[in-house]
Amino acid sequence: MARNKHPEETVNLILDAASRLFLKKGYEHTSIQDIISQLGGLSKGAVYHHFKSKEDILEAVTDRMTAQSSQMLAFIRDREDLNGLEKLKTIFQSSVGHPVQDEIFETAPDFSKNPQLLFSLLHDTIEKSAPEYILPVIRQGISDGSIQADYPEQLAELILLVVNIWMNPMIMDSTEEETVRKFMVFRQMMQGFGLDIADDGMLERVQKLASVYQKCR
Numbered sequence: 001m002a003r004n005k006h007p008e009e010t011v012n013l014i015l016d017a018a019s020r021l022f023l024k025k026g027y028e029h030t031s032i033q034d035i036i037s038q039l040g041g042l043s044k045g046a047v048y049h050h051f052k053s054k055e056d057i058l059e060a061v062t063d064r065m066t067a068q069s070s071q072m073l074a075f076i077r078d079r080e081d082l083n084g085l086e087k088l089k090t091i092f093q094s095s096v097g098h099p100v101q102d103e104i105f106e107t108a109p110d111f112s113k114n115p116q117l118l119f120s121l122l123h124d125t126i127e128k129s130a131p132e133y134i135l136p137v138i139r140q141g142i143s144d145g146s147i148q149a150d151y152p153e154q155l156a157e158l159i160l161l162v163v164n165i166w167m168n169p170m171i172m173d174s175t176e177e178e179t180v181r182k183f184m185v186f187r188q189m190m191q192g193f194g195l196d197i198a199d200d201g202m203l204e205r206v207q208k209l210a211s212v213y214q215k216c217r
Helices: 007-025 032-036 044-050 054-077 084-097 100-106 115-144 152-166 176-192 200-216
Strands: none
Touching (some): 007 032, 007 044, 007 054, 032 044, 032 054, 054 084, 054 100, 054 115, 084 100, 100 200, 115 152, 152 176, 176 200
């Protein structure tokens, strides 16, 4: 492969190959060498020029897969035809139902062996997702009267930590049954806050994702 490729093109080639292999073999069973062998002669040094590790490649693959989801969340956040509570429910329905979730759960790594990835997820949840997408919606809900919350920042973080970490079978290695029970607790907790945002359709979807993950482990 020629070395005068634009860096962005090279990165995309690496991510394309990694995505295919993660889906076919699974993250844990894919090596850096497996990825390199799909790149038509690109050297290991060239790959490491763009990515420090396989974990970095997975993060980039996931970021690319979820870019569309981020755009969707921003669109819902900025809609003018919904109140805060309606936006919050729409965000979770759309996030759980988005087809990209199936790909993410199919390529999921063993987080118990990848503390860096787990920290990255925690950091993004607290520093990016909560303040950029959930907090503005909660603040709007407080303003329009559809949400009551004395501590909106902490509520935004709590909701996402429960959904992204505790209720996530990829993180907790939960069975379908355990995931269903956690969802029911999440629903009760949200209702206690006056946030009726979790419905049976979301439950079915979460259960399906748990099944996808367990089958691909």
